[in-house]
Structure formats: C-alpha cells, structure tokens
Amino acid sequence: MDNIKVNALMLRATDYLENDKILTLLSAERGKITAGIKGVKKAGAKLKFAAQPFCFAEYVLAERGGRYTVTQASESESFYELRTDVNKFYAACAVCEAAIALTYEGDGNSEIFADCVRTLSSMCGGDEALTLIGFLLSVLRRSGYGVSLENCFACGSGLTSANKMRFNMDTGSFCCWNCGIGAGASSVTYNVLRAADGHPCGEITTAGKKRALKLLKEYLAYKTDAKLNSLHEFINLI
Ligand SMILES: [Zn+2]
Structure with missing residues (x-):
C-alpha cells in the first residue's frame, strides 16, 4: 500500500x-x-x-x-462563510460543479485548481455573482472553450453599444445581428461578461449578472454535457 x-x-x-x-x-x-x-x-x-x-x-x-x-x-x-449564506453556498457549489465538468482524473491542472481556490476565497467577502462569472470565463478559456469578448468576429465592428447581437455556441464568440448565426444576445450580457473579464463598463445590475450567468450555463452545458444544477439554483436565487 x-x-x-x-x-x-x-x-x-x-x-x-x-x-x-x-x-x-x-x-x-x-x-x-x-x-x-x-x-x-x-x-x-x-x-x-x-x-x-x-x-x-x-x-x-x-x-x-x-x-x-x-x-x-x-x-x-x-471557506466557512460560504456555508453560512445561501447565495454564496450555491455560487461556490457552481464553482465545484464547473471544475468537475472541466477536469479529468490523472491529468494535473494546477491552474484550474488555483482558480478554484482563489475564487472561493474572493467569494467569502466579495460579490459572488461577478466572481463566479470571472471564474467561469477563466476555466472555460483554460479548457480550450474560451469565450471571445472582442469585436464582431465577422466584420470587426465594436459591440459594446450594439442593440442586438448574436452568440455562436460553436465558436464561443459574439457578432453583430446581421453578421452571422447564433441565438440573440443582449449588449447587457456582453458588457457584464467583459466587465467580469477586466473591462469595466459602468453600472452592473443583478439582472445583467443573471443574463451573463444564463449564457455561460448554456454554453458550458453545450460544450461538456454537464448537468449544472447548482448554477441553475444560483441563477434562480439572485
Ligand atoms: Zn459584424
């Protein structure tokens, strides 16, 4: 032994x-x-x-x-604080759920491990929704499913003030409404995702965080077939 x-x-x-x-x-x-x-x-x-x-x-x-x-x-x-507040608890469970979906046995991934520890630690005292969005963007990127938060992938136009745009699940990128295929997405979602990724955009509303989390949940489920029950619960709670 x-x-x-x-x-x-x-x-x-x-x-x-x-x-x-x-x-x-x-x-x-x-x-x-x-x-x-x-x-x-x-x-x-x-x-x-x-x-x-x-x-x-x-x-x-x-x-x-x-x-x-x-x-x-x-x-x-x-991380005791995460067990005493129901919102933080579900946000932290969503971190664990995503880590399970994106890691493999026998394949050391110290970056995702470090992301998880850092995220749980910031959730204890900070905004768990925005922290969770930042975490999901980071681990998706490390797993090869990065969400592109740049300009329209087809024509290169800026999207921060676009009224209507699309998000393509296959490529993980946004484009103008008329430039490509994919489900409709709002500029609120796009801007919250950018803010969580380090491009501040002014006031972030709870409704905006909810939309951004919904998009990330659908995208993660599309890429990994994972059941994201805790993420689902957290989105309903906030
Ligand atoms: Zn375009």
Missing part, C-alpha cells in the same frame, strides 16, 4: 455504505481524484471536516489496486 499526499479541494461527497463517503477531490498535483473516506457520517468522526463542501486541505491517501482512501487530512482553509 502506497501513501500519497496532495493539496486538494473537496468538490463533491457522495454517501457510500452506512457511514462512508466517496469524495471527488481536485488536487494541485494530480488533477481530479476519487477517494473513499471511512466513518465520516458517525458523530464525532475525526475526519468529518475533510468531507465537508469546499474543504481545502492536505489529504493523505492510501492507494491499493488503483483505489484511494483518505487516511489523514489537515485543513488549510474551510
């Missing part, structure tokens, strides 16, 4: 047998890892914290026949 140590974020815990759970961890060193954790549903279990949502810890995993079991964990950060 070999032991490995990883710095990881707890993305998902599923009940298993009477007292155990199966964890989906995102590690800096080895990408996504599935690991069992024993006895954590019993009262007073020593490792209970390690199966909590968003736990960021150094996990020690025992490996046998390609299966991992958590044997020890020491917590680096609990």
